[in-house]
Amino acid sequence: MTERRESIHGSWSGRLAFVLAATGSAVGLGNIWKFPYIAGENGGGAFVLVYLACIAVIGIPIMMAEVMLGRRGRQSPINTMRSLAKEAGASPAWRWLGWAGVLAGFLILSYYSVIAGWALAYVFRAAAGTFTGATAEGIASIFEQLTGDPERLLAWHTLFMVMTMIVVARGVRGGLEQAVRWLVPALFVLLIMLDGYALASGAFDQGLEFLFTPDFSRISANGVLIAMGHAFFTLSLGMGAIMVYGSYLPERASIARSSITIALLDTLVALLAGMAIFPIVFANGLEPGSGAGLIFQTLPIAFGHMPGGALFGTLFFLLLVFAAWTSAISLIEPAVAWLVENKGMTRVCASVYAGIATWGFGLLSIFSFNAWADFKPLSFIPIFENYTIFKLLDYLTANIMLPLGGLFIALFSAWVMKRSDSVQELDMGDGAGYVVWHLLVCYVTPVAVLVVFLNVTGIVNFARLFGLGE
Numbered sequence: 001m002t003e004r005r006e007s008i009h010g011s012w013s014g015r016l017a018f019v020l021a022a023t024g025s026a027v028g029l030g031n032i033w034k035f036p037y038i039a040g041e042n043g044g045g046a047f048v049l050v051y052l053a054c055i056a057v058i059g060i061p062i063m064m065a066e067v068m069l070g071r072r073g074r075q076s077p078i079n080t081m082r083s084l085a086k087e088a089g090a091s092p093a094w095r096w097l098g099w100a101g102v103l104a105g106f107l108i109l110s111y112y113s114v115i116a117g118w119a120l121a122y123v124f125r126a127a128a129g130t131f132t133g134a135t136a137e138g139i140a141s142i143f144e145q146l147t148g149d150p151e152r153l154l155a156w157h158t159l160f161m162v163m164t165m166i167v168v169a170r171g172v173r174g175g176l177e178q179a180v181r182w183l184v185p186a187l188f189v190l191l192i193m194l195d196g197y198a199l200a201s202g203a204f205d206q207g208l209e210f211l212f213t214p215d216f217s218r219i220s221a222n223g224v225l226i227a228m229g230h231a232f233f234t235l236s237l238g239m240g241a242i243m244v245y246g247s248y249l250p251e252r253a254s255i256a257r258s259s260i261t262i263a264l265l266d267t268l269v270a271l272l273a274g275m276a277i278f279p280i281v282f283a284n285g286l287e288p289g290s291g292a293g294l295i296f297q298t299l300p301i302a303f304g305h306m307p308g309g310a311l312f313g314t315l316f317f318l319l320l321v322f323a324a325w326t327s328a329i330s331l332i333e334p335a336v337a338w339l340v341e342n343k344g345m346t347r348v349c350a351s352v353y354a355g356i357a358t359w360g361f362g363l364l365s366i367f368s369f370n371a372w373a374d375f376k377p378l379s380f381i382p383i384f385e386n387y388t389i390f391k392l393l394d395y396l397t398a399n400i401m402l403p404l405g406g407l408f409i410a411l412f413s414a415w416v417m418k419r420s421d422s423v424q425e426l427d428m429g430d431g432a433g434y435v436v437w438h439l440l441v442c443y444v445t446p447v448a449v450l451v452v453f454l455n456v457t458g459i460v461n462f463a464r465l466f467g468l469g470e
């Protein structure tokens with residue numbers, strides 16, 4: 001049996017703290033801002049079904065694999081991959097998987113923070129009563145004024161990055177754990193309140209029908225890739241965030257139970273958010289496919305007309321900021337852990353460096369909404385015709401980098417790591433549970449990811465083979 005390693009960064013106080021932290025990472029803008037708008041753009045029900053299937057057969061097994069690798073390696077993803085590869089007698093090149101994750105986290109956080117900045121701005125707008133009685137045009141112009149002004153976006157982005165770096169600098173127990181202990185439960189309470197409003201608002205049935213009645217003619221091969229990419233994005237998989245959280249996990253906690261709990265909670269939040277948002281969209285005659293501004297352009301109309309709307313609106317956007325905050329800290333944690341391990345920096349110093357770099361790169365996304373709104377670098381490729389730098393960054397990270405990261409995590413856990421090591425680390429015996437997991441990471445996940453990639457790139461048109469839409 002191999003000697004157990006210790007993490008130099010400390011550890012969670014227990015399994016519950018880990019589940020809360022990982023749920024905090026998983027539940028974020030992805031559930032509340034992104035899921036509704038991409039479901040809206042890709043036709044609703046069928047998209048939701050593909051997304052749910054991906055969570056079950058790809059997401060949960062990969063989450064278990066990531067937590068397992070993290071807990072065994074007990075270091076930043078780069079060093080974890082290097083140590084585990086050595087332990088298995090494989091090439092040290094596996095550490096590049098860690099590097100790819102650090103890069104993905106950096107790119108994601110650079111735009112994630114800009115959107116979180118919108119949510120921060122909306123907390124203040126809602127509290128000030130700006131939405132009260134406003135028309136749809138009025139709300140649209142509030143959104144355009146915000147996104148059209150790079151200086152304002154920069155101010156909110158800066159504030160959000162500072163908030164993130166403060167928590168990260170405080171470390172595993174003092175910072176991350178304290179923050180999520182309060183924020184995650186608060187978020188559930190607020191969402192359930194919003195669903196209560198949506199239920200009373202008139203178009204609940206229509207909202208549910210849109211979300212849950214699959215119509216496969218409305219989803220394209222690219223839509224399937226977006227649904228799969230979103231399963232990775234929403235569960236924070238494929239880039240080492242969950243791996244690094246796993247490295248702070250105490251010895252005896254069950255990885256399978258934790259992973260299933262996290263995935264269920266995350267899915268619940270996305271569905272609760274969708275069930276709150278679409279009824280409001282339909283009750284007000286709004287457009288479900290209106291893009292990244294969906295919740296910012298639609299919900300304030302509802303908040304502007306409901307009794308107590310200023311209060312509910314403020315709470316809703318606060319919730320969004322909280323959710324984004326607990327995800328942002330996990331996006332940068334792999335980089336910070338590596339700087340501490342390999343460059344001998346203190347956590348504070350590492351957070352400042354990583355934070356400043358990410359903040360600077362965020363300018364590209366800020367300008368995508370105003371000064372460079374017409375700059376579409378890949379417009380010669382049909383699916384990217386209308387993609388600004390922000391949209392390209394989102395597409396590249398969520399739909400390409402995370403699934404590829406996940407694919408290699410699955411390959412490593414299934415084909416490189418010794419079976420006896422994964423049996424020992426997952427700690428659920430060598431029975432049916434382990435065999436199902438092993439089968440999924442050995443074959444199902446890699447094949448599913450490859451099929452979707454090959455299909456989208458047009459190399460093999462599986463969609464046509466199965467008689468689905470283009």
Ligand code: PFF
Pocket residue numbers: 025026027028029030031105108232233234235236237239240241242327328330331
């Ligand atoms: N899961 C987060 C969300 O849904 O908003 C985003 C995210 C966090 C993606 C951490 C990837 C990650 F590593």
